[in-house]
Amino acid sequence: MTHPLTPDLRDALARELSDGALRDPSDSYLSEPRGTWAGVAGAVVAPRDTDEVARVVRFAGAHGIAVVPWGGGTGLVGGQLMEQGDPILLSLERMRKVRGIWPDENVAVVEAGAILADVQAAARDADRLFPLSLASEGTARIGGLLATNAGGVNVLRYGNARDLCLGIEAVLPTGEVFHGLKRLRKDNTGYDLRNLLIGAEGTLGIITAAALRLFPIPARQGTAMMVVESPRAALSLLGQAQALGGVSAFELISGQGLRFLAETGLPVKQPFADVPDWCVLIDLGLGARDDPAEVLETLFTQAFEAGLVSDGVIASSEAQRQELWAVRETIPEANKRIGAIVSNDISLPLSEIPGFLDACAPRLRAVTDLRINAFGHLGDGNLHYNLFPPEGHAKADYKAMAGDLRRIVDDAVAERGGSFSAEHGVGRLKVAELERYGDPAKLQAMRAIKAALDPKGILNPGAVLKA
Structure with missing residues (x-):
């Protein structure tokens, strides 16, 4: 159990630090991007170098004070926030060299x-x-x-x-x-x-x-967006693209994501006159002797003949390339404006993705009416599977059932050998999920490692593992 940073200890900590290192907590340090909850801190410390970080940690260890590391504050699972206690929030913002x-x-x-x-x-x-x-x-x-x-x-x-x-x-x-x-x-x-x-x-x-x-740096880059018949067709297209070589990114985008862009009025140029159910964004990085446009045209022709794609746009300039990427990169902002009931960061074996998408939606809609925006990094099996209220309703109307909806998604992911956390981490938001779905032997080893390296439990207590 950690102890609070009392005023006397705060004064003692200040004497250990360089000028400008000790700061009062402010909202910019104690909030997170989705506005889900707020953190607390007895003080914010922004060391100027590694030696000063070490002095802060030694001080915290000597007095049993929790230390919460803080980078850019962009984490989406609460790893940078403590909701209770009086920790030292340690920001690395001055160490930028x-x-x-x-x-x-x-x-x-x-x-x-x-x-x-x-x-x-x-x-x-x-x-x-x-x-x-x-x-x-x-x-x-x-x-x-x-x-x-x-x-x-x-x-x-x-x-x-x-x-x-x-x-x-x-x-x-x-x-x-x-x-x-x-x-x-x-x-x-x-x-x-x-x-x-x-x-x-x-x-x-x-x-x-x-x-x-x-x-x-790749000598030449190319980008295309292609309409696919289904997620299964998208996986086949991925295989064809990799056979041609140079694939840097392969992003799956649902029609719901494109409709959210229009609904929120974000200034993004829609790539297709009619919103498709599914499309993919493909990015290539090739050598100086290769023509990305030719490679993408070959890919489209092969895929069209195989019945995998029905329409497409190939960027003919860097400006058009950026326009296509803006579609993908603006979807999270549209999601934020609509307001998700539950945001899921999941990963699955590639061949399991179509079956998961087919099976999970009916389970959710058997509980309540909602909109699903599934999108993300299909090439590495990582999807952002986010649940939204129907038009005319607010996410607050569904607060009581959010936990049940998340459990439905996580169960469906676990059944197919996937992970409930693909790239955002566990933080404090998903500690219970790790306890529920984590391998018992792995959890036991993790607890042993934590106890061995941090016997006083001062570093980010309550993140990843239960405090």
Whole structure:
């Protein structure tokens, strides 16, 4: 059990810190993007370097005070918020340096507070690509992205955040610094603490810097949106696209998502005159000798002859390419404006996705009338399966049944060997789901690891595992 940060302890903490590090809590630190709940904090601390992070953690350990790591505040499962208690909220926002880029090695070393978009820009300046890409990249920070093992639209080709990290520097619950910031592709020297801390959501250590993998920038890029007959047809199209090569992203979009864009009046150009039931967004990255438009035209022709697609748009310029991507990237904002009853971040084996979509909707509609917007990263099996009230109703009308609806979805996912959390993490929102669906042996090992590394339970208590 942790203790509150009393005024006397707050004064003592201030003496440990540099000027400007100790701050009063404000709404910007204590809210989350969906507005679902608010957090609490006795103080916000924004260290200037790793040594100062270590001093804060040692102080917290000595006095039994909880520490909640805070990156960009963009997490969607409450991992960055405590609803009760009086914790120290530790923000990495001042630690934003790019410590170095080695283009010949395809490596960049950056601090945990670096904003993803800034890391992407630094890589481009070195004629390299950092491929992690997601909607919150203008505010999300590298430490939080690694702590949650973030995904995004390019996982199909480049992998999750875990796959893009060669080494990390982190402060452990004892206040000791783990100096694992190596630029090595191979390092077989015992337990992989890097991968243990990545995805642990700040419960086992606070990531302060990372060595990231970079890639050559594709010489030519191409984008198309194609109308598919069904999700099953979309999977067949994915196989044909991969056979042709160069697929970076393959996104499934439902007609409900397109209708939400129109309903909310967001300034997005609809790609088709008549809204299809299903379509896919395909992004290619190819070499200088390849013509993306020709590859996409070949793909469309093959798929049309096979009865998989019925219409399509191939971008003929970068502006058109951005217009197509804007459709996909604006759907989450439309969802937010409509107001979801339940938002599900799920993953399934690819071949199970059509069966899940066919089976889950009738189960839900047997309980209540609702609208379903299923969309997401079909190429890696990750769907955002979100439930909305019918037109003329508000999500508040369905608050009492939200838990039951979520359970229906999670049960249907578990039956097909999937996961209730694909890329957003567990946080505090899904702790009960982990207890319900998690493998017992894995949970026992996780609890043992937490107790061994953080015996006082000070790092992000209540996140991932029950406090």
